[in-house]
Amino acid sequence: MTFEEYVSSRGPALVRLARLLTGDEHRAEDLTQDVLARAYVHWRKIARADHPDVYVRRMMVNANTSWWRRRSSRELVTAEFADRPGRGDLGGDAADRDEMWRLILGLPGRQRAVLVLRYYEDLDDPTIAQILGCSPVTVRTHAMRALSQLRERHGVPTTNGSRP
Amino acid sequence: MTNLDERIARALREQADGPVDTDRLLTAAVNGGRARRRRRRAVLGAALGVAVLLGAGVALRTPSAAPPQPAVTPSPVVVTPPRAPGVAGAAQRPASIGTDPQLLHFGVDPSAAKPVAWRSAGQVESMRLDLGGGVQAMVIVAADPRTVETGDLSQLRDIGPDKAGTASGDKDLASPGPDVDAPSRYNGVIRQLDRVTKGWVLRWQPVPGLYVRVAALGETSAEVRRAAEALRFDEARRCVAPVQLTALPPGARISACEVAVRQLFWPRIVNVAGTTTPTQMPVAASDHTEAALTVALKGAATLPVRLYYSPRPSSPDRTNANRTIAGRPVFDTGDFWQVRGIPKTLLSMGHENRWERSPTDAEVSTVIGGLRVADDLGEPTGWQ
Incomplete structure (x- = not known):
């Protein structure tokens, strides 16, 4: 598969993943463009990999982490995600999703990445571990902590049976 | 899937949702990749040059940076979407905007501006216009103000608030935040687009129920006015595609x-x-x-x-x-x-x-x- 073919077919999915990793529409596009530009340089190697998608997603997660590290020393990060409507604007279901998103956005980066890859990308733990460069056990630990926080903050009973 | 799982999945889908301009992403990625490759070659060339200077004593021919890609000269091809005979324009039927993806319910005076992109979908229609001299204008048309503000992702990224329609850092100065969809904003007043680009935005209603936003770059607001005057709302065009x-x-x-x-x-x-x-x-x-x-x-x-x-x-x-x-x-x-x-x-x-x-x-x-x-x-x- 050529680079152009890959971007044409997987580009939208990468941008959507980036929206969830970054929490910012513009930053998501910049992140995706940056990662794909780097992938372009090494495309022959990436295309030969068994799972180019996993490779590129790993680049996305790592680039996002690096970006936030660099950014945190230069710019003041606001606690609130400013680009979303206030809760007063929303109806019941929408307010619930908005509240859940804010809680997810407040999770540590690795925990959020695990939730995104598991619940949005619908990937299994070994694949998530490959993307994050850790073991499946670590993935489950991140997921367990993230879910625990969400249950606690969102008022969900602890015995609801979410997979750990 | 449990209740919590479902709520997480729904929240993530909602946030990730929204169209993606794949073609633009591809262009940006290829351009960025080529620039990155040129820099790598330049650095490699410089490093080898230093090695030579340090006395390797061997006449090395250092690989120079790859020649920069020639500047792309936009094709002189000009096309105006052809007329759709018998179809009422937006001025006659504002509610028809964006209801048929094969139609654009407005046109442009070809002597004043040249369409270089057009789109019809989801109750919104839009165009990008070449005003000559490298000046571009963006036009968004819809039958309600909120759709104008939120309905076209590629233009929103450049000139407007985000898809949720709330205030953001790149809003135009005229944006009143939560009242982003207030019909009263469509009052024919030209405003500066933001604090950092030399852009101007004009919102108005050519007829009641038809909302139009035009943005253009320029030292003054003359360009945005010129773009607005080139629009024709009493005709319809076909959304032709290759x-x-x-x-x-x-x-x-x-x-x-x-x-x-x-x-x-x-x-x-x-x-x-x-x-x-x-x-x-x-x-x-x-x-x-x-x-x-x-x-x-x-x-x-x-x-x-x-x-x-x-x-x-x-x-x-x-x-x-x-x-x-x-x-x-x-x-x-x-x-x-x-x-x-x-x-x-x-x-x-x-x-x-x-x-x-x-x-x-x-x-x-x-x-x-x-x-x-x-x-x-x-x-x-x-x-x-």
Whole structure:
């Protein structure tokens, strides 16, 4: 598969993943463009990999982490995600999703990445571990902590049976 | 899946949702990749040069940086979407805006501005206009103000608030935040677009119930006024594209038509955690053609059909098909299908939204069977 073919077919999915990793529409596009530009340089190697998608997603997660590290020393990060409507604007279901998103956005980066890859990308733990460069056990630990926080903050009973 | 699992999944889908301008992403990625490669070669060349100077004593011919890509001169091709005879313009029927993806319910005086991109989908229609001298204007038209503000992702990224329609760092100064969709903003007043770009925005209602926003760059507001005066709301045009879908699966319809015959430069500003810093959009002028026709399949699934044509001699012709569908060679990756055999063109369709079902083989076969690609992709006047 050529680079152009890959971007044409997987580009939208990468941008959507980036929206969830970054929490910012513009930053998501910049992140995706940056990662794909780097992938372009090494495309022959990436295309030969068994799972180019996993490779590129790993680049996305790592680039996002690096970006936030660099950014945190230069710019003041606001606690609130400013680009979303206030809760007063929303109806019941929408307010619930908005509240859940804010809680997810407040999770540590690795925990959020695990939730995104598991619940949005619908990937299994070994694949998530490959993307994050850790073991499946670590993935489950991140997921367990993230879910625990969400249950606690969102008022969900602890015995609801979410997979750990 | 438990209640919590479902709530997490729903929240994530909602946040990730929204159209993606794949063609622009590809252009930016390729441009960025080439620039990165040139820098790497330059650094390598410099390092080898230093090694020579340090007395290796061997006459090395250092690889110089690759010559920069020649500046792309936008194609002089000009096309105005042809008239749609017998169809009322937006001034007569504002509610018809964006209801038929094959139509644009407004036009442009070709002597004043040249359309370089057009789009019709989801109750909103838009155009990008070349005003000459490299000046670009963006036009969004809808029957309600909120749709104008939120309905066109590619333009919103450049000139407007985010998809939620709330205040953000790159809003125009006229934006009152929560009242982003207030009809009273469409009062014919020209305002500065933001604090960092030399842009201007004009909102007005040509007739009651028809909302228009035009933005353009310039030292003064003259350009945006010129763009607005070039618009014609008493006529309708056809959303012509270099590809046509003459057959659709049962229950399916075309839900969006989007075409760009070339790209013009537009500066972007990036909003990071409340700070606004000017950056230049990585996509500069280019001469390729992009088109996307989105098929809405039965059962809330979509099948976007995308065409990317680059007239550059270096553009590869792709031939590695792994199956034949409806008589066409196709590279099938399971949930994505690339139609081969069209010179200098990437034509693909596929499953882009993971939460939707995948198109069936029968649906894909029907769409591919009905594909009609223009004989000359670089000659828009021949498009249907």
